[in-house]
Amino acid sequence: MMLDNVNWQNMLNATTETLYMTFFATVFVFIFGLIIGLVLFLTSPYQILENKWINGILSAFVNIFRSIPFIILVVLLIPLTRALVGTMLGPTAALPALIIGAAPFYARLVEIALREIDKGVLEAATAMGATLRTIIFKVLIPESLPALISGITVTTISLVSFTAMAGVIGAGGLGNLAYLEGFQRSRMDVVWVATLIILMIVFIIQQIGDFITKRIDKR
Amino acid sequence: MISLNQVKKVFATPHGEVKAIDHIDLTVEKGEIFGVIGYSGAGKSTLIRTLNLLEKPSSGSVLVDGQDLTKISRKELRLMRQQIGMIFQHFNLLWSRTVYENIAFSLEISNVNKGEIKSRVMELIELVGLKGRENSYPSQLSGGQKQRVGIARALANHPKVLLCDEATSALDPQTTDEILDLLAKINHKYQLTIILITHEMDVIRKICHKVAIMDKGKIVEQGKVLEIFQHPKHPVTQRFIKQTVNDDDSHEIIQNLITSYPEGNILQLKYLQDTIEKPFISEAIRRYNISINIIHGKVIHTQEGGHGSLYIQLTGTDSEKALQYLTESGIELEVIK
Numbered sequence: 001m002m003l004d005n006v007n008w009q010n011m012l013n014a015t016t017e018t019l020y021m022t023f024f025a026t027v028f029v030f031i032f033g034l035i036i037g038l039v040l041f042l043t044s045p046y047q048i049l050e051n052k053w054i055n056g057i058l059s060a061f062v063n064i065f066r067s068i069p070f071i072i073l074v075v076l077l078i079p080l081t082r083a084l085v086g087t088m089l090g091p092t093a094a095l096p097a098l099i100i101g102a103a104p105f106y107a108r109l110v111e112i113a114l115r116e117i118d119k120g121v122l123e124a125a126t127a128m129g130a131t132l133r134t135i136i137f138k139v140l141i142p143e144s145l146p147a148l149i150s151g152i153t154v155t156t157i158s159l160v161s162f163t164a165m166a167g168v169i170g171a172g173g174l175g176n177l178a179y180l181e182g183f184q185r186s187r188m189d190v191v192w193v194a195t196l197i198i199l200m201i202v203f204i205i206q207q208i209g210d211f212i213t214k215r216i217d218k219r
Numbered sequence: 220m221i222s223l224n225q226v227k228k229v230f231a232t233p234h235g236e237v238k239a240i241d242h243i244d245l246t247v248e249k250g251e252i253f254g255v256i257g258y259s260g261a262g263k264s265t266l267i268r269t270l271n272l273l274e275k276p277s278s279g280s281v282l283v284d285g286q287d288l289t290k291i292s293r294k295e296l297r298l299m300r301q302q303i304g305m306i307f308q309h310f311n312l313l314w315s316r317t318v319y320e321n322i323a324f325s326l327e328i329s330n331v332n333k334g335e336i337k338s339r340v341m342e343l344i345e346l347v348g349l350k351g352r353e354n355s356y357p358s359q360l361s362g363g364q365k366q367r368v369g370i371a372r373a374l375a376n377h378p379k380v381l382l383c384d385e386a387t388s389a390l391d392p393q394t395t396d397e398i399l400d401l402l403a404k405i406n407h408k409y410q411l412t413i414i415l416i417t418h419e420m421d422v423i424r425k426i427c428h429k430v431a432i433m434d435k436g437k438i439v440e441q442g443k444v445l446e447i448f449q450h451p452k453h454p455v456t457q458r459f460i461k462q463t464v465n466d467d468d469s470h471e472i473i474q475n476l477i478t479s480y481p482e483g484n485i486l487q488l489k490y491l492q493d494t495i496e497k498p499f500i501s502e503a504i505r506r507y508n509i510s511i512n513i514i515h516g517k518v519i520h521t522q523e524g525g526h527g528s529l530y531i532q533l534t535g536t537d538s539e540k541a542l543q544y545l546t547e548s549g550i551e552l553e554v555i556k
Binding site (some may be wrong): 129 | 311314315335
């Protein structure tokens with residue numbers, strides 16, 4: 001009975017889909033989260049682009065999308081996904097929901113990371129006559145990089161579990177496999193194998209994240 | 220080089236407005252080392268930060284090299300700031316960059332090309348005495364070394380002015396002296412105008428030419444360092460000077476001298492910079508029938524010479540004449556007994 005029901009080819013395909021969704025969602029979440037986080041930071045009180053309105057609106061937007069349970073967000077985003085991807089099925093269709101669900105979360109982590117930067121360093125850069133662009137690319141990002149990397153590691157790991165949830169409603173991947181071929185048909189060995197693979201993916205992501213963080217931190 | 224006219228900075232706090240600096244007038248000549256001293260909260264930090272507009276004055280004008288910083292555009296201000304170096308109490312280096320890259324940073328800001336950056340950075344590393352450490356990260360350096368990087372970074376663009384915001388306050392006395400020597404050397408070598416703020420009179424004494432004393436947002440006294448040391452007028456100034464001279468002119472010590480040396484007169488001689496190097500005492504002994512016993516004394520050296528005070532016991536039949544001679548020689552003297 002052990003693992004008799006496991007179709008390894010399907011398992012491999014599902015793993016590939018999970019990795020595909022996780023990878024592309026992470027790339028976009030990193031980009032959007034970084035941009036939103038930077039704007040949140042720069043427009044906050046006493047910062048270079050202090051702006052109560054932009055900060056307030058963006059902050060509200062981030063809080064709202066962070067509070068909506070992911071499974072509901074997927075449903076709410078069906079029209080948007082249809083418009084963007086053309087279908088609700090398959091791993092690509094999961095991307096809009098994954099990105100919109102995780103980017104606000106990462107944006108907050110980015111904002112926190114930027115707040116941790118020594119104020120004096122920003123002041124020194126301003127005193128040297130640096131442009132905003134220089135401050136962003138040569139001070140803010142490099143000086144917060146370890147926190148940005150550990151933040152994206154955490155976010156990627158939650159993305160893995162988001163992909164499993166998205167899988168239940170048709171996005172494919174290990175979550176979909178575990179639910180449809182495992183749970184629905186009472187084949188618990190399939191559920192266990194899928195879970196184990198997800199655990200391994202999470203473990204590897206954490207290891208990579210920790211390794212990079214350690215390497216770049218010169219403090 | 221720098222002039223502040225009626226500069227005022229007001230901060231709004233929940234308890235009302237606070238005047239950090241209040242109608243400050245200040246002029247700093249080219250090539251000068253100008254010190255600003257005050258206790259914490261006196262407004263000196265705000266003052267130095269208005270000089271590159273890190274703090275925008277509420278009113279008044281800030282002229283650097285003839286340009287009013289409060290009236291120029293953001294872009295012009297950025298370019299102007301590249302001409303005003305600044306070093307900080309906590310160094311404010313980028314931890315993510317090596318010594319070399321930290322110094323290169325200010326050159327990157329002013330768009331210097333890579334080849335020039337390399338030669339300029341190496342030259343600066345040599346100047347501040349960090350040869351061999353160019354690939355170290357700030358976390359691997361001592362406080363003094365970090366400040367050297369800060370100085371190199373501030374000098375990279377050949378600034379017109381160097382602002383030092385409590386640059387030695389986080390350093391031990393030995394390292395403080397080394398950094399002060401480096402600043403004096405740079406001032407001398409490049410005729411660079413330096414403005415520094417500090418709460419230590421020793422820093423002022425060792426390298427400054429002129430000093431302004433701040434209290435409660437105002438400059439209460441300013442002038443040449445030596446003159447201020449000789450004739451401090453404001454009580455705050457007097458307190459700062461006592462701090463550096465170890466205050467051994469106290470009342471108790473003088474009373475002690477009077478009881479320990481009952482005979483003759485006890486005099487306090489104050490030497491000024493012109494009289495300090497001449498042998499008035501031996502001259503007086505040679506001319507008159509007197510004997511002099513030196514009982515207590517000290518000499519303080521500043522950038523522009525020293526001044527001193529000496530307690531002597533004067534005995535002998537010509538005491539009166541000797542007193543007159545010393546007075547006429549330009550020595551300030553006070554007969555204590």
